[in-house]
Amino acid sequence: MVKLQINEIVKNYEVDSKTINVLDKVKFSINESESVVIVGPSGCGKTILIRIIAGLETPDSGEVILNNKKISGPDPNVMLVFQSSSLLPWRTVLENVELSLLDKEDEERRETALRYIDLVGLDGFEGSYPRELSNGMRQRVDIARALCREPEVLLMDEPFSMLDPLSANNLRNEVLRIFMDENGPIESMITITHNIEEAVIMADRILVMSQRPSRIIADVEVDLPYPRNRRGRKFNDLIDKITSLITL
Amino acid sequence: MKGRHILIFAIFIAIALFYTMGEEALMVPYYILRSLLRMTSAYILTLIFSLTFGILIAHNERAFRILFPVMDILQSIPVLGFVPFAMFFLITVFPGFGTEIVSIFLIFTSMTWAVLFNIVEGVKTIPSYIKDISKMNNIKGLNYLFHVVLPALYPPLISGSVTGWGGAWYFLVVGEYLIFADNIYILSGIGSFISKSAYSGDMVLSLLGIGVLAVVVLSINRFVWQPLLFRARKYSYGCQETYIESGESAVLALENAYREGVKEKLTKSKFFSSFFGKLFSFLGISPYSKIKKEETLSLSFLALLFIILVGLGSFIAYETSEFVEGWMVLSYSLRTIIRIIIAYLLALFWTLAVALSIARNKELLRMLMPIFDVGQSIPAVAVFPIIVVIVIQVFGGGLGIEIASVFLIMTGTQWYLLFNLIRAIRSIPGEILDLSKIMRLNTSQRLRNIIIPAIIPAIIIGSVEAIGGGLNATIVSEYIVYKDQVFYTEGLGYMMAEGAALGDSTAIILSVISMMLIVLLVNKFVWKRMLEKVERYSFGEGHG
Ligand SMILES: Nc1ncnc2c1ncn2[C@@H]1O[C@H](COP(=O)(O)OP(=O)(O)O)[C@@H](O)[C@H]1O
Numbered sequence A: 001m002v003k004l005q006i007n008e009i010v011k012n013y014e015v016d017s018k019t020i021n022v023l024d025k026v027k028f029s030i031n032e033s034e035s036v037v038i039v040g041p042s043g044c045g046k047t048i049l050i051r052i053i054a055g056l057e058t059p060d061s062g063e064v065i066l067n068n069k070k071i072s073g074p075d076p077n078v079m080l081v082f083q084s085s086s087l088l089p090w091r092t093v094l095e096n097v098e099l100s101l102l103d104k105e106d107e108e109r110r111e112t113a114l115r116y117i118d119l120v121g122l123d124g125f126e127g128s129y130p131r132e133l134s135n136g137m138r139q140r141v142d143i144a145r146a147l148c149r150e151p152e153v154l155l156m157d158e159p160f161s162m163l164d165p166l167s168a169n170n171l172r173n174e175v176l177r178i179f180m181d182e183n184g185p186i187e188s189m190i191t192i193t194h195n196i197e198e199a200v201i202m203a204d205r206i207l208v209m210s211q212r213p214s215r216i217i218a219d220v221e222v223d224l225p226y227p228r229n230r231r232g233r234k235f236n237d238l239i240d241k242i243t244s245l246i247t248l
Numbered sequence B: 001m002k003g004r005h006i007l008i009f010a011i012f013i014a015i016a017l018f019y020t021m022g023e024e025a026l027m028v029p030y031y032i033l034r035s036l037l038r039m040t041s042a043y044i045l046t047l048i049f050s051l052t053f054g055i056l057i058a059h060n061e062r063a064f065r066i067l068f069p070v071m072d073i074l075q076s077i078p079v080l081g082f083v084p085f086a087m088f089f090l091i092t093v094f095p096g097f098g099t100e101i102v103s104i105f106l107i108f109t110s111m112t113w114a115v116l117f118n119i120v121e122g123v124k125t126i127p128s129y130i131k132d133i134s135k136m137n138n139i140k141g142l143n144y145l146f147h148v149v150l151p152a153l154y155p156p157l158i159s160g161s162v163t164g165w166g167g168a169w170y171f172l173v174v175g176e177y178l179i180f181a182d183n184i185y186i187l188s189g190i191g192s193f194i195s196k197s198a199y200s201g202d203m204v205l206s207l208l209g210i211g212v213l214a215v216v217v218l219s220i221n222r223f224v225w226q227p228l229l230f231r232a233r234k235y236s237y238g239c240q241e242t243y244i245e246s247g248e249s250a251v252l253a254l255e256n257a258y259r260e261g262v263k264e265k266l267t268k269s270k271f272f273s274s275f276f277g278k279l280f281s282f283l284g285i286s287p288y289s290k291i292k293k294e295e296t297l298s299l300s301f302l303a304l305l306f307i308i309l310v311g312l313g314s315f316i317a318y319e320t321s322e323f324v325e326g327w328m329v330l331s332y333s334l335r336t337i338i339r340i341i342i343a344y345l346l347a348l349f350w351t352l353a354v355a356l357s358i359a360r361n362k363e364l365l366r367m368l369m370p371i372f373d374v375g376q377s378i379p380a381v382a383v384f385p386i387i388v389v390i391v392i393q394v395f396g397g398g399l400g401i402e403i404a405s406v407f408l409i410m411t412g413t414q415w416y417l418l419f420n421l422i423r424a425i426r427s428i429p430g431e432i433l434d435l436s437k438i439m440r441l442n443t444s445q446r447l448r449n450i451i452i453p454a455i456i457p458a459i460i461i462g463s464v465e466a467i468g469g470g471l472n473a474t475i476v477s478e479y480i481v482y483k484d485q486v487f488y489t490e491g492l493g494y495m496m497a498e499g500a501a502l503g504d505s506t507a508i509i510l511s512v513i514s515m516m517l518i519v520l521l522v523n524k525f526v527w528k529r530m531l532e533k534v535e536r537y538s539f540g541e542g543h544g
């Protein structure tokens, strides 16, 4: 079943009265319970693409279709985790997570928020302020805030790039665990990264974007069982393949 | 400054007061209370006014286009320029308490602009990720106001309030001693206590008045603003305040009461939620609002044209004035401008020297900041007797008065510069200073290549406020009353003060308009241009 369709998205920017064509008819689709990772050279428009899918930017043409319905603007079923932590400095961890549940009743809001704080491994830090947390912990709060809306599609823009390798690895595994959980909140997931190994660890499919004006130039299945063994031959072959596609 | 020190100082002042005034000293607490009530009422008005308009201007394109230039023009009206008209109007409409309203209004106009423009700037600098979060979670209406905008505005609101409140003490003195057409209206308060002492030439009482003012200013800074600034630091995205002493106090309890009382009640109430939801979406106050920059120029110029027309009107009405004649306005403007430039340069010189030598020294700053805070609040009027006795006595009538008035103008000029400079020097990133050490720059190389370029925007912004403050100060600097004798030197301030004393509205209008023109033209053609040139120096976030 197709969950999300990205239809011929075009995005241009006007810089010094010159038009830069950033996205040139980007087109792909994502199935239910699929984890898709998008890789591409720096500056090719990955962030813009995912912000368009999240409804934060409007494309110049093309459309985003969720469950066969065109979406315009932010949709409660699509949630984006930003590249760097985006917590409000004046709210505690709990209050930050609760921010995405303001429409719920007090009781339910608190209970849901606590459950997701627990889920991302921040039990005991509900009352801390963002400035008191490490980068990794802040990113966990961001993820909890996105998850607690139980979005059908979770979008993540280089979610682990600000973390040290060890915490990145841990958090990545947690996210994968939550995603794999049959009863878990999310159905499909799009992750952006420039770390090819990360792409192979996380993806059912890897989409490769070209230089500007960018489009999808390759769509690679990753047919490996989770959790993935980083030293397998197939794993390494895939890394080589994606690397050669990007530097093409 | 510890509470203990303030208490010791207060006791000392109290003893001195009893020693000089006897029983009458018992009235002083009452004066303090009255003045504080006035200041607080003006501050509440300021909060309502600047939050409403600040948030609206920062969100609504049309409001921005129309109201921003209007506010820009209004803020150029000298604080004391309103008084005669407000007096005329209010005293006839509300005979009983009209003067009280005039006084509060005057204090309000002296504190509100710092807060308003800080708020507008504050909304603009809300990081875009916060708006994105609000969009994605569909946060709007009262939720957007209480959970996003107000907390994000907390730091600029508090720092604007400190500036505005601090500046208002300076005008309290005039606000409690109103002069209009042969009538003097004295409102009891610490300000009128000081002006009475000063005008009658009682130097000891003037000094004691300053002492009382100092106790009040220091206490409020210690028990109100410091805790709020401390809390504001928690709310900010990592900017540096001049100097903050930590502390908890009753103010924070008040703030918590707001949280639970106002915020919770309002956001929970169905009626208010839907009412404000509709209102805000009508006004465009939402995370989606975007202000396309600028093009306010034409409107400002229309308004300028209007001012010029009014000015011409009064010009024609010359005949009716017993005071204004010939090219008086031009020659007075020129004299005032020269005085202000001299005062500004002197102020720039000393504040730069002081800021450079103390801003990076935490210990020194801790000691000196309270003194500067008090310094800012000391009104020109209060130093009249000292000035008159020393300067005019020594240098004689002509030159003495000239020197005295430049010195008095400085009292309204220097503090804006000093505070802006200290803040700017403190916020130069440590890495850059380390870099200069690694590169083994000597002091003058470091000043020329690193520190001065880094603080130029702050110098310009401080200068905008300083010139405005200086013009405001001319009214009490070019017209000095000492032992019932008037010392004056010709200029716009003198023209306004004399106009008010004579009840000559042509003189008042012409002096107000000339001052507005000076402020607007200097802002537009000097400071704005300079700011645009140096904008790329700033440490602000880049794009991408
Ligand atoms: N607001 C903007 N105005 C002009 N150009 C922009 C804007 N935002 C992004 N761009 C351009 O679009 C390109 C793609 O940006 P981005 O999506 O951030 O790339 P990345 O793939 O590294 O995430 C960049 O080269 C940038 O110059």
Ligand SMILES: [Mg+2]
Binding pocket: A046, A047
């Ligand atoms: Mg990016």
